[in-house]
Amino acid sequence: MDQxxxxxxxxxxxxxxxKLTLFVFLALxxxxxxxxxLPQGLSEPELQRHFGPGIAGWIAAFGLHDLYHTxxxxxxxxxxCVNLAVCSLDRLPKTIKLMSRREETLSAKKxxxxxxxxxxxxxxxxxxxxxxxxxxxxxxxxxxxxxxxDQGHGLIAEKGRWAPYMVYVVHLSVLVVLFGALLGSILGxxxxxxxxxxxxxxxxxxxxxxxxxxxxxxxxxxxxxxxFYDQGTPKEFRSxxxxxxxxxxxxxxTIRVNDPLTYQGITFYQSSYGTTLKEAEVEFQDKANxxxxxxxxxxxxxxxxxxxxxxxxxxxxxxxxxxxxxxIGILLQKDGQKESSxxxxxxxxPDFHGNRIMNYGIRVIRAEASQFTxxxxxxxxxxxxxxxxxxxxxxGIGLAYYTSHRRLWILAxxxxxxxxxxxxxxxxxxxxxxxxxxxxxxxxxxxxx
Amino acid sequence: xVTSSLLLSITTFxxxxxxxxxxxxxxxxQKQLFFVGSMVASGSLILQTAGILLRWKESYxxxxxxxxxxxxxxxxxxAAWAIMLIYLVLEYRTKQRSLGIFPCLITFLAMxxxxxxTNVDAKIQPLLPALKSNWLIAHVVTCxxxxxxxxxxxxxxxxxxxxxxxxxxxxxxPASGFVPEPRQLDELNHQMVLxxxxxxxxxxxxxxxxxxxxxxxxxxxxxxxTWSLITWLVYAAVLHARTMQGWRGNRVAWMSLLxxxxxxxxxxxxxxxxxxxxxxxxx
Numbered sequence: 151m152d153q154x155x156x157x158x159x160x161x162x163x164x165x166x167x168x169k170l171t172l173f174v175f176l177a178l179x180x181x182x183x184x185x186x187x188l189p190q191g192l193s194e195p196e197l198q199r200h201f202g203p204g205i206a207g208w209i210a211a212f213g214l215h216d217l218y219h220t221x222x223x224x225x226x227x228x229x230x231c232v233n234l235a236v237c238s239l240d241r242l243p244k245t246i247k248l249m250s251r252r253e254e255t256l257s258a259k260k261x262x263x264x265x266x267x268x269x270x271x272x273x274x275x276x277x278x279x280x281x282x283x284x285x286x287x288x289x290x291x292x293x294x295x296x297x298x299x300d301q302g303h304g305l306i307a308e309k310g311r312w313a314p315y316m317v318y319v320v321h322l323s324v325l326v327v328l329f330g331a332l333l334g335s336i337l338g339x340x341x342x343x344x345x346x347x348x349x350x351x352x353x354x355x356x357x358x359x360x361x362x363x364x365x366x367x368x369x370x371x372x373x374x375x376x377x378f379y380d381q382g383t384p385k386e387f388r389s390x391x392x393x394x395x396x397x398x399x400x401x402x403x404t405i406r407v408n409d410p411l412t413y414q415g416i417t418f419y420q421s422s423y424g425t426t427l428k429e430a431e432v433e434f435q436d437k438a439n440x441x442x443x444x445x446x447x448x449x450x451x452x453x454x455x456x457x458x459x460x461x462x463x464x465x466x467x468x469x470x471x472x473x474x475x476x477x478i479g480i481l482l483q484k485d486g487q488k489e490s491s492x493x494x495x496x497x498x499x500p501d502f503h504g505n506r507i508m509n510y511g512i513r514v515i516r517a518e519a520s521q522f523t524x525x526x527x528x529x530x531x532x533x534x535x536x537x538x539x540x541x542x543x544x545x546g547i548g549l550a551y552y553t554s555h556r557r558l559w560i561l562a563x564x565x566x567x568x569x570x571x572x573x574x575x576x577x578x579x580x581x582x583x584x585x586x587x588x589x590x591x592x593x594x595x596x597x598x599x
Numbered sequence: 600x601v602t603s604s605l606l607l608s609i610t611t612f613x614x615x616x617x618x619x620x621x622x623x624x625x626x627x628x629q630k631q632l633f634f635v636g637s638m639v640a641s642g643s644l645i646l647q648t649a650g651i652l653l654r655w656k657e658s659y660x661x662x663x664x665x666x667x668x669x670x671x672x673x674x675x676x677x678a679a680w681a682i683m684l685i686y687l688v689l690e691y692r693t694k695q696r697s698l699g700i701f702p703c704l705i706t707f708l709a710m711x712x713x714x715x716x717t718n719v720d721a722k723i724q725p726l727l728p729a730l731k732s733n734w735l736i737a738h739v740v741t742c743x744x745x746x747x748x749x750x751x752x753x754x755x756x757x758x759x760x761x762x763x764x765x766x767x768x769x770x771x772x773p774a775s776g777f778v779p780e781p782r783q784l785d786e787l788n789h790q791m792v793l794x795x796x797x798x799x800x801x802x803x804x805x806x807x808x809x810x811x812x813x814x815x816x817x818x819x820x821x822x823x824x825t826w827s828l829i830t831w832l833v834y835a836a837v838l839h840a841r842t843m844q845g846w847r848g849n850r851v852a853w854m855s856l857l858x859x860x861x862x863x864x865x866x867x868x869x870x871x872x873x874x875x876x877x878x879x880x881x882x
Contacts, residue, residue, distance in 0.1 A: 581786075
């Protein structure tokens with residue numbers, strides 16, 4: 151670099167350098183590899199259990215258990231963007247200058263310097279030869295332009311002028327994709343909601359953090375069903391959803407995996423399902439006085455056992471508890487005590503000796519289970535930027551692959567009664583294929599002259 | 600009765616015959632052997648195409664009705680098909696039959712692995728709900744065209760390195776003079792890498808758009824996604840080093856091989872060693 155240039159110039163030079171590009175590629179690759187080798191998303195206690203406190207400390211320090219969201223990984227992505235932007239802005243003016251430069255005149259001496267060149271003789275005079283060449287080139291997709299030669303008649307032809315710009319399209323597309331991702335992560339949200347059949351909900355548990363997101367409308371699940379193939383593997387998961395605004399049905403749609411529902415920019419994806427308890431009728435028998443009381447316990451709602459101040463609720467439900475069939479988890483808080491005690495009560499085995507908590511023997515009369523559907527919920531205003539970037543990227547790479555900027559310089563010199571024609575050519579890349587094209591053109595010209 | 604598994608088993612052996620013919624042609628410097636190899640390869644490709652189409656039809660007869668691109672067996676068969684197709688087009692365009700040694704070998708290995716490994720289940724299975732989408736065909740086909748181009752590029756790189764070695768030791772090594780000039784091999788390698796890069800990009804993007812329409816995330820750093828990005832970065836580095844830094848020859852050949860190693864790991868390593876969204880591809 152020039153000594154006169156100051157620190158700013160040097161910094162720009164460093165940020166635009168290919169060395170930085172290759173370094174960022176390598177660093178991103180190595181970082182990503184680490185992320186695939188270590189399980190992602192584990193909590194710190196889980197890390198301690200897996201790796202022991204020493205290694206877990208290092209993993210946590212570098213954020214390797216949530217690598218793709220760490221500051222240093224994001225910094226690398228930022229560096230990639232800066233490198234891309236600076237190097238593109240640095241090179242674009244040079245490309246434009248190079249593309250707009252045109253020879254005013256041609257000389258035989260200049261053409262002799264090209265490695266891809268050819269010369270042939272023609273019976274036609276230079277001017278006639280030149281217009282015949284122009285016609286042939288026209289049909290080969292090379293629009294041409296006459297220029298004077300220092301002696302004789304010159305011709306310049308080119309095609310694929312926009313090919314050198316494709317690389318900038320690809321670079322820009324990467325920036326657009328990353329911008330879309332950033333926009334989505336700032337303005338959008340991602341979460342999860344479980345809706346029991348027949349119930350309505352408008353709250354979404356955010357995937358990141360522990361917050362709740364309230365939807366501006368509510369969703370009801372009318373039905374959830376699973377279809378199976380004959381040999382037993384699942385074929386289809388589907389939920390019949392209804393969107394409600396102020397209690398009024400505004401939209402009704404069945405969703406499946408691969409077939410989500412979008413309303414007001416918020417999309418609901420079929421993600422999981424499960425079974426939960428709706429309510430259970432339970433009999434409590436006080437062993438001390440033999441008195442029995444039956445109560446209906448809706449899932450996770452506290453009730454008092456009649457005639458006492460003892461509070462009970464069903465907090466868990468298992469469809470098959472350790473192969474003993476369905477079981478409900480009941481929590482009991484005796485009057486005046488701070489601690490509650492709980493136990494699993496087997497639904498189908500009323501005589502099981504463990505069906506008791508403290509002084510109560512417990513029997514489940516009826517347990518009404520229902521299915522819930524698990525929905526992934528997402529709002530992502532950046533996704534169209536991402537898709538736009540994708541499209542531009544494919545166009546750019548595709549056109550960069552299939553085309554190159556090809557230029558021909560041709561000079562027809564008087565020679566005896568006819569003329570001597572010198573042809574020279576150059577392509578912005580893939581010189582071997584261009585040589586073939588060039589040779590083909592020369593053969594055609596030979597026949598025409 | 601002709602079944603798809605019969606046809607595909609036959610192609611496994613005819614691809615073995617191709618590999619032997621091409622290799623013998625290279626070792627004994629017999630152009631006729633190359634010619635026969637090329638004919639057998641073309642015939643095998645037609646037979647394999649029929650096998651794949653028949654398998655597609657059979658899945659409809661079983662009542663499942665999906666394209667044969669849904670598990671490891673089917674993807675291996677398709678990978679072999681794509682490598683062979685791309686190679687034969689390359690051979691036709693360059694008229695250089697000696698390029699076929701490594702692509703044929705890779706094709707045979709893919710088919711042999713699909714047919715004989717106990718890890719690979721050749722049965723036609725019903726489609727999981729997550730895979731029921733038209734994106735399946737777009738995603739798998741584009742990815743595997745990319746992988747196949749990288750496989751052919753890796754074959755060209757091996758040939759380049761082998762030729763360089765042969766020329767280094769003596770001018771009359773077994774392969775020298777019979778394979779294209781190093782400069783042409785280098786150029787073809789670059790062409791193949793660029794072609795593969797384009798299709799890998801399409802493959803990653805179709806996968807991304809599909810994931811967004813099925814799960815609502817276009818990128819979730821799942822190991823398969825991440826490794827395909829790593830592969831993409833390696834090949835992007837190859838292209839930049841060649842275009843901007845003027846790298847040629849051995850260095851580009853080695854980088855192309857490194858890229859192909861990443862492809863192999865993305866394809867197999869991720870399935871067997873890591874877990875993630877693509878776990879159905881292990882059977």
